[in-house]
Amino acid sequence: xxxxxxxxxxxxxxxxxxxxxxxxxxxxxxxxxxxxxxxxxxxxxxxxxxxxxxxxxxxxxxxxxxxxxxxxxxxxxxxxxxxxxxxxxxxxxxxxxxxxxxxxxxxxxxxxxxxxxxxxxxxxxxxxxxxxxxxxxxxxxxxxxxxxxxxxxxxxxxxxxxxxxxxxxxxxxxxxxxxxxxxxxxxxxxxxxxxxxxxxxxxxxxxxxxxxxxxxxxxxxxxxxxxxxxxxxxxxxxxxxxxxxxxxxxxxxxxxxxxxxxxxxxxxxxxxxxxxxxxxxxxxxxxxxxxxxxxxxxxxxxxxxxxxxxxxxxxxxxxxxxxxxxxxxxxxxxxxxxxxxxxxxxxxxxxxxxxxxxxxxxxxxxxxxxxxxxxxxxxxxxxxxxxxxxxxxxxxxxxxxxxxxxxxxxxxxxxxxxxxxxxxxxxxxxxxxxxxxxxxxxxxxxxxxxxxxxxxxxxxxxxxxxxxxxxxxxxxxxxxxxxxxxxxxxxxxxxxxxxxxxxxxxxxxxxxxxxxxxxxxxxxxxxxxxxxxxxxxxxxxxxxxxxxxxxxxxxxxxxxxxxxxxxxxxxxxxxxxxxxxxxxxxxxxxxxxxxxxxxxxxxxxxxxxxxxxxxxxxxxxxxxxxxxxxxxxxx
Amino acid sequence: xxxxxxxxxxxxxxxxxxxxxxxxxxxxxxxxxxxxxxxxxxxxxxxxxxxxxxxxxxxxxxxxxxxxxxxxxxxxxxxxxxxxxxxxxxxxxxxxxxxxxxxxxxxxxxxxxxxxxxxxxxxxxxxxxxxxxxxxxxxxxxxxxxxxxxxxxxxxxxxxxxxxxxxxxxxxxxxxxxxxxxxxxxxxxxxxxxx
Numbered sequence: 001x002x003x004x005x006x007x008x009x010x011x012x013x014x015x016x017x018x019x020x021x022x023x024x025x026x027x028x029x030x031x032x033x034x035x036x037x038x039x040x041x042x043x044x045x046x047x048x049x050x051x052x053x054x055x056x057x058x059x060x061x062x063x064x065x066x067x068x069x070x071x072x073x074x075x076x077x078x079x080x081x082x083x084x085x086x087x088x089x090x091x092x093x094x095x096x097x098x099x100x101x102x103x104x105x106x107x108x109x110x111x112x113x114x115x116x117x118x119x120x121x122x123x124x125x126x127x128x129x130x131x132x133x134x135x136x137x138x139x140x141x142x143x144x145x146x147x148x149x150x151x152x153x154x155x156x157x158x159x160x161x162x163x164x165x166x167x168x169x170x171x172x173x174x175x176x177x178x179x180x181x182x183x184x185x186x187x188x189x190x191x192x193x194x195x196x197x198x199x200x201x202x203x204x205x206x207x208x209x210x211x212x213x214x215x216x217x218x219x220x221x222x223x224x225x226x227x228x229x230x231x232x233x234x235x236x237x238x239x240x241x242x243x244x245x246x247x248x249x250x251x252x253x254x255x256x257x258x259x260x261x262x263x264x265x266x267x268x269x270x271x272x273x274x275x276x277x278x279x280x281x282x283x284x285x286x287x288x289x290x291x292x293x294x295x296x297x298x299x300x301x302x303x304x305x306x307x308x309x310x311x312x313x314x315x316x317x318x319x320x321x322x323x324x325x326x327x328x329x330x331x332x333x334x335x336x337x338x339x340x341x342x343x344x345x346x347x348x349x350x351x352x353x354x355x356x357x358x359x360x361x362x363x364x365x366x367x368x369x370x371x372x373x374x375x376x377x378x379x380x381x382x383x384x385x386x387x388x389x390x391x392x393x394x395x396x397x398x399x400x401x402x403x404x405x406x407x408x409x410x411x412x413x414x415x416x417x418x419x420x421x422x423x424x425x426x427x428x429x430x431x432x433x434x435x436x437x438x439x440x441x442x443x444x445x446x447x448x449x450x451x452x453x454x455x456x457x458x459x460x461x462x463x464x465x466x467x468x469x470x471x472x473x474x475x476x477x478x479x480x481x482x483x484x485x486x487x488x489x490x491x492x493x494x495x496x497x498x499x500x501x502x503x504x505x506x507x508x509x510x511x512x513x514x515x516x517x518x519x520x521x522x523x524x525x526x527x528x529x530x531x532x533x534x535x536x537x538x539x540x541x542x543x544x545x546x547x548x549x550x551x552x553x554x555x556x557x558x559x560x561x562x563x564x565x566x567x568x569x570x571x572x573x574x575x576x577x578x579x580x581x582x583x584x585x586x587x588x589x590x591x592x593x594x595x596x597x598x599x600x601x602x603x604x605x606x607x608x609x610x611x612x613x614x615x616x617x618x619x620x621x622x623x624x625x626x627x628x629x630x631x632x633x634x635x
Numbered sequence: 636x637x638x639x640x641x642x643x644x645x646x647x648x649x650x651x652x653x654x655x656x657x658x659x660x661x662x663x664x665x666x667x668x669x670x671x672x673x674x675x676x677x678x679x680x681x682x683x684x685x686x687x688x689x690x691x692x693x694x695x696x697x698x699x700x701x702x703x704x705x706x707x708x709x710x711x712x713x714x715x716x717x718x719x720x721x722x723x724x725x726x727x728x729x730x731x732x733x734x735x736x737x738x739x740x741x742x743x744x745x746x747x748x749x750x751x752x753x754x755x756x757x758x759x760x761x762x763x764x765x766x767x768x769x770x771x772x773x774x775x776x777x778x779x780x781x782x783x784x785x786x787x788x789x790x791x792x793x794x795x796x797x798x799x800x801x802x803x804x805x806x807x808x809x810x811x812x813x814x815x816x817x818x819x820x821x822x823x824x825x826x827x828x829x830x
Contacts, residue, residue, distance in 0.1 A: 185653055186660055190703040193648075210703060244645065244706035368697035371690070 058205060058239045065235070069197045069228035070095040073161065074103055076204045082132050084108065084123065084488050086116040090136020092163030092176060095228040097134075108488060108517060111509040113140050115481040117147020118507070120158040122482030125468045126443055127489035128281070130157040130211050137163040138176030141222070142183060146475060149187040151218040153472025154302060155279060157211040160184075164224040167195050180222050189217030197230040201238035209240055214247045215366040216279060248365050250390060251382030259337070259361045259378045260394030266335030266359075268403045269295045272318065272347075275302030275471070276340015276364060276384050283307070283464050285388035286339060293395045296407055298326035300341050301456055304467040309440075309460045315407070316416075319347040320606045321453040324414035324620060327604070327612040329407055333358045340364060340384045343373040344472065353611030363387055414604070414621045416457045422597040425573045427451060427526040430594045431458040431498065433580040434524065442494040442584075443468060443486045447479040447503020450532035453602045455498045477506030480523060484510060487519045494522070494584065501527040501553050511563040514589045522583050523591040525556055528598045536601045540616070560591035571595035637666060638692050639718060639788045641796050642681045642699055643673070643707040650704045654681065657702065663687065663695050667785030678706060680796070682787045709796040711788060718788040721760045723748070724770070727777030728755040736776060743769045754779060 064072055073096060077085070084106045089097040100107055110116040113135045120131025135141055141162035151158045165174040170193075181193045190210045192203045200223075207219040263269055277286050283306045290297045290313045297307045298315035309316055318326035330336060336358040341347070348354040351373060362369070362376040363384055370379040380387050418428040431454050440460045445468040446452040452469055461467055468486055470478040483497035497504075504525055514521055526532075531549040538546050560567030570579040570592060583592050603618030644650045651670055658665050666684035673680045685695055692710060700708045711718075728736045733755060740747060740757045743765065749756035759769050763786055770781070790796075 181649060182652065185649065186656055191649075242703065244643075244700075245703050366701070368694065368701050370697075372694060 058237075060235055060237045062235045064201055064232040064238070066231060066233075068095065068231050069194075069200050069223065070099045072197070072200050072232070073204065073223070073228070074099050074105065076201065077105065077132065080204075080208050081129065085132040085134055086110055086119040086123075086485065086488075087134035088113050088116060088136070088140060090138075090140045090163060090176070092137035092165055092225050093134060093140070093161075093223070093228075094163075095225060096161070096163070096223070100134075106488070107134075108484070108513065110481070111512050112507065113143035114146055114477070115484075115507055115510040115513065117144040117158065117160065118150065118475070118478050118481035119485030119488065119510075119513075120160075121147055121151050121154075121156050121478075122445060122468050122485030123489040124151075124156050124158055124485075125482070126465055126486035128465070129489070130159055130208065130216075131485060133158060133160040135160065135162050136176065137165055137180070138178045140176075141180040141220075142178055144220075145184060145187060146473075148184055148218045148220065150470050150473045150475045150478065152187045152189065154275060154470065155216050156218065157216040158218045159207050159211050160218065160220045162220060162222050163228075164193065164222045166226045167224045168226075170224065180220065184220045187218070188220050189215075191220040191222070193222040193224075194227050195224070197227050197232055198234075198236045200227065201236065202240060205238055206240045206242060209242065210245065214245075215276075215364075248367070248382045249386055251363065251380040251387040253390065255378055255380045256387055256390045257394055259363070259380055260391050262335055262359055262361060262378055263293055263295070263337060264394070264396045264398065266333075266398075267400065268329075268333045268357075269293070269335040269337060269400075270315070270329050270333040270358075271295050271297035271307075272330070272336055272338045272341050273297055273299040273303040273306050274339060274341025275300065275306075277303060277306040278340075278464050280340065280365070280384040280386075281464075282340070282383075282385035282388055285385055285392065287311075288392055289388055289395060292392060292397060294397055294400055295337070296329060296404070298322070298329065299461075300344070300347055300471070301467075301469060302471045303341065304456060304461040305464045308462040310462055315411075317456050318612070319344075320349065321457065321602050321604065322347075323416060323457070324604050324615055324617065325407060325410035327606065327615060328410050328414075330355050330358075331611065331613040332406070336360050338362045338364070339388070342366075342369045345373075348373065349606045349612045349614075350609055353614075355612075414617070417620050417622065418600075419619050419622075420573075422599070424571065424595060424597045425576050426600055427528065427532075427594075427596045428454050428458055428600075429573065430524065430526060430576055430580065430596065431455055433577050434496065434498070434584075435459045437577075437580055437584055438494065438496070440466065442466065442496050443483075443490065445469065445479045445483040445486060445495070445497045447497075447499045447506075448474045448476045448533075449500045449503060450528075450536065450600075450602050451498055451500040451503075451526040453533075454526070457602075476500075476503040479503055480507050480514075480521075481510050483521045483523070484514055484519055487521050488517075495520075496584075497521060497523045499523055499525050500532060501525055501529060501551055501556070502531045504556075505551075505553070508559070511560060511565055511589075511591070515564040518588060520586075520588050520590075522586070522589075523560075524580075524583065525591065525593050526596050527553065527556065527593050528596050528600070529553060530598050532598075532600075533602070535598075536605075539601070540605075540607070556591060556593035566590045568592045569595065636686070636688065638685050638687055638695075638710055638712060639716070639786060640683045640685060640692075640696060640699070640708065640710045641788055642683065642705050642709070643678050643796055644670075644681055644702075645704040645706060646672070646677055646679045647704060650679070650702075651681075653702055653704060654683075654699065657698055658683075658685075658695075661694070661698060663691065663698075667783075669785040669787050671787070680787075682785070684786050707796050709790075711790065714794060715791040716788050717791060718762055718786050719760055720763045720766050720786050721758070721784040722766045722769075723756060723758055723780075723782045724773065724778060725754055725756045725780040726773055727753060727779055729753055732776055736773065739769070739772055745769070 086108045116133045120133045124131040165177045181191045211219045298318040315326035316323040359377040361378040363380040367381050479497045479499040487495040535549045557567030557569040604615040664686040669682045745757045745759035748758045
């Protein structure tokens with residue numbers, strides 16, 4: 001029961017001419033092909049409605065005269081390329097919903113505003129386009145705070161339009177009033193309270209620019225009722241006024257060259273690839289960098305899919321539950337090249353012990369990320385794609401045989417492994433079965449916890465935008481709404497929510513949304529009747545005192561059925577492959593309750609306060625790994 | 636160590652809350668924070684004294700610059716600059732001790748701005764240390780009330796906060812702009828990074 005690492009000895013593959021299309025999987029002629037829906041890289045350049053830009057002229061204009069705030073909002077959403085939005089009505093946003101009544105915008109009515117926020121987030125991650133949320137004032141708006149924080153941590157462009165009470169009662173504790181700009185300020189990139197309809201066009205233009213450029217992030221626009229009903233009566237200026245906003249593009253060429261020289265001189269370099277690579281669509285350049293320079297690459301949780309894990313250069317994920325070989329490689333590296341990653345504590349472990357032998361090159365579009373957690377030797381501030389294009393010209397091929405020999409030893413010694421030693425199926429078995437069937441060619445979302453880490457470990461990620469997960473904030477309940485959003489953004493593609501019983505129950509009401517719009521999302525619950533990750537910590541660090549982590553769950557299959565969705569229960573090992581196949585093949589929405597073993601931990605694990613090399617290995621490294629079942633994509 | 640940072644910010648509601656919130660959320664230590672108008676009605680100027688080592692100072696500067704409503708940030712770490720603090724202090728002063736207090740105020744180039752039977756109100760301005768020294772000297776007379784503005788600062792010579800790294804901030808021009816896909820910015824928003 002092990003995932004076999006890529007073949008050893010594959011040192012020194014010739015630098016290949018990478019192209020954007022070369023990172024998309026080639027159709028394989030396996031029998032199982034029919035089981036998977038072909039999936040493409042969502043690349044906004046190839047899709048209608050690319051990243052919204054101000055494709056029309058801004059300036060002093062009479063084109064808003066006679067329009068109400070609500071009309072302006074919907075007209076401008078259309079002009080910014082918005083085709084879908086998520087939300088829930090209420091008193092203070094009624095003028096806008098009245099306009100939606102006969103609008104061609106594909107509006108998804110959710111069951112809780114938190115769901116709307118996560119759907120917009122999943123939509124944004126799956127498509128690269130900003131996700132739009134429309135909710136009412138007070139509780140409607142405060143319910144979006146968790147999604148805003150989630151998007152803020154992971155740099156995801158979502159724009160929330162929230163209703164607000166009338167301008168002249170703001171501050172009077174009016175019905176359903178809340179200081180939403182005050183509450184949301186720390187979890188948005190920028191927020192606005194629009195007090196005059198004349199400002200609305202400019203604010204909407206600014207919101208789209210801020211959400212989608214630079215280091216993307218969430219924006220909230222608070223819209224009082226009387227502003228959405230007021231009409232513009234004069235010529236106004238809708239030009240964005242952002243004197244303090246800088247968008248970093250190509251990096252300083254001196255730093256780019258210095259970075260390239262440092263990489264060329266390095267004996268033991270490692271690429272550390274983060275979510276920024278996906279945001280800037282730099283995955284072809286990262287692939288070229290790895291191949292041209294012959295450099296191994298590890299990805300963060302949010303970077304999964306940005307580097308093809310089937311490549312012999314891949315070290316898979318690093319960090320707290322990353323692969324042993326990635327963590328060892330980072331600790332032994334003499335040159336760590338961070339690309340669109342921010343040295344999160346879940347990646348670095350104990351900072352004092354992190355990558356002690358390495359010079360650090362850090363490419364990031366956010367200058368405040370540079371030298372925030374680790375001291376950086378060569379900073380490059382700019383867009384990953386543009387900077388890497390410059391850098392590639394200076395990169396030279398180096399054989400680095402000794403380095404790859406060591407890495408390949410670690411890879412063969414410490415593959416991701418699990419033991420099939422319980423009567424109930426192990427959670428990893430279900431993810432392996434899903435991976436075997438789909439070969440990673442689907443859009444996956446997750447909740448937060450053990451199942452999330454196992455999905456990261458046991459799916460062989462090869463496609464950008466295929467892993468949609470809450471990384472920075474670790475928001476339980478993210479998986480289901482994010483999957484719905486991803487499915488709305490990419491209809492016709494296979495979307496699988498790998499969820500935990502605890503996570504799913506936090507937003508389970510969105511099954512009603514799934515049913516209402518007949519979105520064929522597949523929900524695979526790894527049901528261990530526990531908050532598994534908390535249980536793992538309680539077992540390892542709190543003497544097995546499982547304080548309030550055991551869950552008495554509903555019958556998820558029956559629950560799904562009550563929502564009008566096909567529900568299946570699976571509690572036998574031998575049924576797992578068949579039921580996984582049925583789930584994937586089923587044309588509509590489907591929930592499968594996989595009853596799995598409870599007493600199982602995620603390994604390797606870097607306990608808090610430890611260095612990356614001081615991993616708890618669990619069963620990892622127990623030799624020889626049983627080679628009876630290998631993962632399809634690596635066989 | 637104390638560092639003085641100055642920031643030009645957009646003159647709009649919520650900026651002060653944003654800056655103050657950022658400081659507390661990230662655990663930075665504010666010694667004083669002063670906000671006031673500038674020659675440009677669209678911009679306010681903040682002067683912030685932070686207690687930080689160099690690495691924290693670097694983060695403070697970058698995190699400030701990251702706030703969209705913050706237009707320019709400048710620290711005076713490697714720069715000759717002038718700093719001033721303004722203080723009003725109400726002291727107990729009987730007719731007997733009044734002249735002593737007036738003499739001390741004169742020494743500090745302070746001004747007497749109000750007098751009553753048993754109090755005297757002194758206005759002193761200058762660098763923080765000078766004001767601290769004055770406070771210690773007059774403490775024995777009895778301080779009834781004391782208010783200080785906090786530090787404002789400005790670089791000596793031709794340097795200005797606007798010339799700090801990058802380009803001059805530009806207000807909206809009102810001109811029509813169009814942008815092509817993958818260059819979602821407006822020309823006027825593009826500023827080359829300093830590093």
